[in-house]
Amino acid sequence: MRTVFLASLRTHTRRYVAAAIAVIVSVAFVVVIGVITSGARAGFMENAGAPFRNADHVVDAVHVDDTLDTSVAIEIVERLGKNASGLGLVLLPTRTGDRPASEMTVGPIAPAEEMRWQKLISGRFPERTGEAAVHVWDAQAREIAIGDRIRLGEGATATDLEVVGLVESPSPTAQASVYVTWPQFLHWRDQPSFHVSRVAVRGKVGQLPEGAALYSPEEYVRNGQAKLSNHADMIALILLVFAAIAVFVSVLVVANTFSVLFAQRLRDFALLRCVGATRRQVMDSVRREAAAVGVLASLTGTLVGVGLGYALIPLINTLAPTTPMGAAELPTPWLVGGFTVGLVVTLLASLLPTRRVVRVSPLAALRPDTAVDGHTATGRVRLALAALLLVTGLALLGVAMVQDSTVLMLAGGGSVFAGVLLFGPALVPRLVRITGALLGPAGRLATKNAVRNPRRTAATTASLLVCVTLTTAVLTGSATTRAAVDEERDRDHPIDVALTSPETPVTTDLLDQVRRTPGVEQAIPVEGAMAQVAGLDEPILVVTAPDAERVARDGGSFARVEPGKIRLDYAAFDKNLSLRPGDRVTVRVGDRRAQLQVAAGTGWGQAGVVAPATLAQLTDAPEPHVIWVRASAGADPLELVGDLAGLANAAGAEIHDNLQARATEDQLLRILTWSVLGLLGIAVVIALIGIANTLGLSVLERAREHAMLRALGLTRRQLRRMLATEAMLLSVVATLLGTVIGVGFAWAGYETVVKPALKDASMQVPWPSLGVVVLVAALAGLLAAVLPARRAARVTPAAGLSLD
Amino acid sequence: MRTTTQATVAASARDLTKTYGQGDAQVHALRGIDLDLHRGRFTAIMGPSGSGKSTLMHCLAGLDHASGGTVTVAGTDLGSLDDDALTIFRREHIGFVFQSFNLLPMLTAGENIVLPLELGGRRTDDAARERAHMLADILGVADRLGHRPAELSGGQQQRVAIARALITQPDLLFADEPTGNLDSTTSAEVLNHLRRSARELGQTIVMVTHERDAATYADDVVTMQDGRIA
Numbered sequence A: 001m002r003t004v005f006l007a008s009l010r011t012h013t014r015r016y017v018a019a020a021i022a023v024i025v026s027v028a029f030v031v032v033i034g035v036i037t038s039g040a041r042a043g044f045m046e047n048a049g050a051p052f053r054n055a056d057h058v059v060d061a062v063h064v065d066d067t068l069d070t071s072v073a074i075e076i077v078e079r080l081g082k083n084a085s086g087l088g089l090v091l092l093p094t095r096t097g098d099r100p101a102s103e104m105t106v107g108p109i110a111p112a113e114e115m116r117w118q119k120l121i122s123g124r125f126p127e128r129t130g131e132a133a134v135h136v137w138d139a140q141a142r143e144i145a146i147g148d149r150i151r152l153g154e155g156a157t158a159t160d161l162e163v164v165g166l167v168e169s170p171s172p173t174a175q176a177s178v179y180v181t182w183p184q185f186l187h188w189r190d191q192p193s194f195h196v197s198r199v200a201v202r203g204k205v206g207q208l209p210e211g212a213a214l215y216s217p218e219e220y221v222r223n224g225q226a227k228l229s230n231h232a233d234m235i236a237l238i239l240l241v242f243a244a245i246a247v248f249v250s251v252l253v254v255a256n257t258f259s260v261l262f263a264q265r266l267r268d269f270a271l272l273r274c275v276g277a278t279r280r281q282v283m284d285s286v287r288r289e290a291a292a293v294g295v296l297a298s299l300t301g302t303l304v305g306v307g308l309g310y311a312l313i314p315l316i317n318t319l320a321p322t323t324p325m326g327a328a329e330l331p332t333p334w335l336v337g338g339f340t341v342g343l344v345v346t347l348l349a350s351l352l353p354t355r356r357v358v359r360v361s362p363l364a365a366l367r368p369d370t371a372v373d374g375h376t377a378t379g380r381v382r383l384a385l386a387a388l389l390l391v392t393g394l395a396l397l398g399v400a401m402v403q404d405s406t407v408l409m410l411a412g413g414g415s416v417f418a419g420v421l422l423f424g425p426a427l428v429p430r431l432v433r434i435t436g437a438l439l440g441p442a443g444r445l446a447t448k449n450a451v452r453n454p455r456r457t458a459a460t461t462a463s464l465l466v467c468v469t470l471t472t473a474v475l476t477g478s479a480t481t482r483a484a485v486d487e488e489r490d491r492d493h494p495i496d497v498a499l500t501s502p503e504t505p506v507t508t509d510l511l512d513q514v515r516r517t518p519g520v521e522q523a524i525p526v527e528g529a530m531a532q533v534a535g536l537d538e539p540i541l542v543v544t545a546p547d548a549e550r551v552a553r554d555g556g557s558f559a560r561v562e563p564g565k566i567r568l569d570y571a572a573f574d575k576n577l578s579l580r581p582g583d584r585v586t587v588r589v590g591d592r593r594a595q596l597q598v599a600a601g602t603g604w605g606q607a608g609v610v611a612p613a614t615l616a617q618l619t620d621a622p623e624p625h626v627i628w629v630r631a632s633a634g635a636d637p638l639e640l641v642g643d644l645a646g647l648a649n650a651a652g653a654e655i656h657d658n659l660q661a662r663a664t665e666d667q668l669l670r671i672l673t674w675s676v677l678g679l680l681g682i683a684v685v686i687a688l689i690g691i692a693n694t695l696g697l698s699v700l701e702r703a704r705e706h707a708m709l710r711a712l713g714l715t716r717r718q719l720r721r722m723l724a725t726e727a728m729l730l731s732v733v734a735t736l737l738g739t740v741i742g743v744g745f746a747w748a749g750y751e752t753v754v755k756p757a758l759k760d761a762s763m764q765v766p767w768p769s770l771g772v773v774v775l776v777a778a779l780a781g782l783l784a785a786v787l788p789a790r791r792a793a794r795v796t797p798a799a800g801l802s803l804d
Numbered sequence B: 001m002r003t004t005t006q007a008t009v010a011a012s013a014r015d016l017t018k019t020y021g022q023g024d025a026q027v028h029a030l031r032g033i034d035l036d037l038h039r040g041r042f043t044a045i046m047g048p049s050g051s052g053k054s055t056l057m058h059c060l061a062g063l064d065h066a067s068g069g070t071v072t073v074a075g076t077d078l079g080s081l082d083d084d085a086l087t088i089f090r091r092e093h094i095g096f097v098f099q100s101f102n103l104l105p106m107l108t109a110g111e112n113i114v115l116p117l118e119l120g121g122r123r124t125d126d127a128a129r130e131r132a133h134m135l136a137d138i139l140g141v142a143d144r145l146g147h148r149p150a151e152l153s154g155g156q157q158q159r160v161a162i163a164r165a166l167i168t169q170p171d172l173l174f175a176d177e178p179t180g181n182l183d184s185t186t187s188a189e190v191l192n193h194l195r196r197s198a199r200e201l202g203q204t205i206v207m208v209t210h211e212r213d214a215a216t217y218a219d220d221v222v223t224m225q226d227g228r229i230a
């Protein structure tokens, strides 16, 4: 049997290549995740640990969940002087050049050079009060250069500083935009956001105050990492889910490859049995073949994964410098895990077809291949099981939607999907026939070829079906969530940009300038008057905007206030607002006054919105003090806000924008969707390899038939087209079926998860994207057919006829 | 033989050679064949195994390019045709019956018979359907047209293959060991049908065989030996 085993491995190597590729890709996927996780962990140790690198001790609160008292920390730093480095932050409004003020984080720099953990990029560290170093990213964003002056803080604590250096911070937790000397930092100790929560110490610490504890730097960083790396593990876990999908798809692909291969070799096996090989011997030989393929493919996959992972780390570091990765240690458990998964997948996938091989009697195997039909005992059991799974699954989904239970939804979805897969051999060929009928007589042969072995047809499409279903569900789910989030955001940020001029009314000139600014779709003046509101220290603008719908994203509903009410934006007032919704307050303009009830809202800046009648009650001569702007669809938020800030500054007005927040949220959602699609893409690639593989094997199997067709007058091009049509039919049917199921799942998910969470959500089906998916699948099917079709067309009829 | 006029010659070969492989592994399968095949006649090509019968047939039928010499079928020099033109030429002028695996397993017998028409993009019109029925009648498979090849006996499969070869009214019908897989009774049946096709439909037929009995059904017998006509 040994010679047989070696000979068949040699003869069939090429046929195993595709199965091996599927295994390699999934193993590599798992290993890459391992390497990257390890890199992220190393990066964290290196970077988060930077502030404590040359320290002997770290002082922090006794309990992990507590924070060290700021006054205690200051006391330690003051006492130890050059041997201590306090870590803290304060949030200060900062003005650079003639840009509008915005909040920036400010942190201290250690007095001793060895304890300065920030990386100096250019210039020098600040040495005395009045000097500052700026983080390079902020310097880039705000065009700050060495030698510039920046103003930190407002009013009494405002300080002008000279920028003497640019630095980079390796530690994300201690990162600030501006760094100053410790004494300078202490200037702002009365600011509400001021805190010092950790102290790195060189040498002896001496008497520890109450509530403080000493940690060794290693221990301290590792503890901190445990917290944060939960996060990294979470991401690794999510990635693993995708790896599991890829692995599942490759099980389907590999199993199908083996069953096609074995079907083709049934005669060989039968012959072996006839010449005296026992069932056991045949089984063993086949198993050893699978094991050899599994070991080789898994080993290759592991190596490819390691190579790819280490190549990806520098790439990620350049693409996303905010989360630098370190030198990853070889993640042995991941490597072993990936290898094992690959081996087990191959062995498992070869198990079923192998069992079928030895069940067939030698004589039966010598007869030509007959199609499976649903009337056999196994066929009936299979259909019954499929029906059972479908019904149970649908029932579970129904219950899940009523009870909003995610667990039931997942169970139901899985059950339905398993049912569909089992129904495959009965369902998929029917769909292929229906689709093929649309092609007319040109597609007849292709259609018949595609369905001639229903089980193989179903198995080939199953892998793509899995991927498309998931992709469609993700696309539809994200479109639905997105629509809901958009709507909520429109409500929370009704006005894109508000220019407010409390002192003087805005001029029509300014309004014109704003309207002419590129990226402005519409701008309206808003009338109002300065008013004293009881409970507020400073006067605020009270405005009315009956025509707010012209610019508001929520259709202007935030500005439709009933007479007798005043709507305030809490976010715009920070936390200094002692008023609560429902309170009644006296609002006074000049000597007129009105009793108004407070209502809440957000997203239009620091003004109280009232009804026109209420404003008329307060003043006879309202003047435009505010301009509300709606940005056009494609406007660049940074540029637009910059331009408008320039106009506002020149006119002495303040600017309040929601655009940048919107853009960030948008981007987050987009990144999320694309990452998921990208990760699913790996599974899709495996599925396509599977289709190409089955087709390639079928082409080998049908070489004689093709030769005969060619002899009868089928041109090369017709042959190629026939095979391409066959592949396209398979992929399009899998895609259409997957799209339907995927949208169905998305709907179930929407009813179960999205609707309870976002009350205004409505189901959105992204038809164009789904169209693209079907199109891509069809093209990919064509692509999968290219190689097999070329190989088939190359054979001359005479050569094909002498094959057997 | 060589003196007959063009009008009665369906196909001819002149100094036909075919060489497989290169250097030491070179095999001269055909070493200069001169042959005329006459219209309406049933010719048997005989010879021992490995003598080049199949190779000759492949070259005459345009399934393979010759290494040297010319093949003319229905007045067309096959050497001057590229692959596509040759394929279309086969589709229109040549019919085939092979030893086995003649029929597409996923098509019914009836569909197999009209397959050559369909490959040409022709609609199976009433005339074609009528002809298919007539042929099926003659060949005794009329009641089997709805069955798949797997449900037919070997002899029935070969008769369906003959019907398919005749449907286009080809200038030449090639049969490579059409009875190789059949028992003697069934062989006789199939050979009778071939002979009737030649006699009654005026079909030119070339049959490769190494059975002496089979050759007795033919009008002419060409014997090959070591790549030459003996």
Ligand SMILES: Nc1ncnc2c1ncn2[C@@H]1O[C@H](COP(=O)(O)OP(=O)(O)OP(=O)(O)O)[C@@H](O)[C@H]1O
Binding pocket: B020, B021, B027, B028, B029, B047, B048, B049, B050, B051, B052, B053, B054, B055, B056, B210
């Ligand atoms: N593709 C090929 N490559 C190399 N040699 C070939 C090839 N096809 C045929 N031959 C050789 O050419 C010679 C003629 O072969 P051919 O198939 O024509 O014989 P045949 O007369 O049909 O034999 P049989 O009666 O066994 O079918 C043989 O020696 C064979 O080995």
Ligand SMILES: [Mg+2]
Binding pocket: B053, B054, B055
């Ligand atoms: Mg032969």
